[in-house]
């Protein structure tokens with residue numbers, strides 16, 4: 001049977017329209033090495049069993065977010081990008097062509113977020129302006145502190161993003177990029193990772209990008225280190241701050257690597273937190 005997994009999930013947020021777009025899914029091995037290095041196998045096993053997930057294999061989704069404010073169509077991250085881009089097919093399912101995107105916001109410079117910006121040396125989103133985090137852009141373009149494992153990523157970033165600078169705005173945490181959309185510090189996973197707070201008519205959405213990489217481990221055990229986080233302790237502080245923010249304000253959350261559609265809430269449970277995937281809340 002062919003893959004019938006849905007790829008687009010759209011809903012209203014106040015007067016805005018939001019869509020989660022599934023660019024890719026990867027089933028991977030070794031949950032513990034990715035999200036719990038240094039933890040006891042028993043602790044990982046118990047966490048997996050108590051959440052009814054496989055203790056070894058995990059499903060890793062890649063979910064850019066589209067926000068249509070009514071004035072501008074804003075795409076947060078661009079997926080991996082290739083000639084047969086699933087993200088572009090998702091946009092077509094919504095009746096949109098790449099040229100309809102007004103603004104592309106890059107949360108950070110990793111390949112699964114920037115890869116879809118260019119195809120064969122051409123800007124895919126031909127009319128778009130860009131938003132980059134200033135610290136993130138400087139890190140990849142100028143700094144010499146890129147760790148060994150990220151050197152290919154640095155070359156990719158320079159190849160894809162350097163030429164977009166003259167059409168880009170560089171922002172810092174706290175900056176409003178368009179009315180209702182504000183950048184939030186989420187550094188740790190990458191040096192300048194940005195999350196975004198989106199608000200329309202009192203309805204709120206937190207786009208937390210890669211501050212959380214797994215819907216069970218990163219949220220229920222925010223102080224466990226993830227292999228892919230550049231700054232481990234800073235990532236822990238970021239996760240705790242964003243979890244408290246999401247739970248205190250009962251924010252709707254869009255998580256790039258959460259299970260599709262990657263839309264949910266954070267609830268407090270027994271001194272920690274749980275991911276509560278969206279049910280019918282957005283339908284009524």
Ligand SMILES: [Zn+2]
Nearest residue numbers: 110112210256
């Ligand atoms: Zn990512």
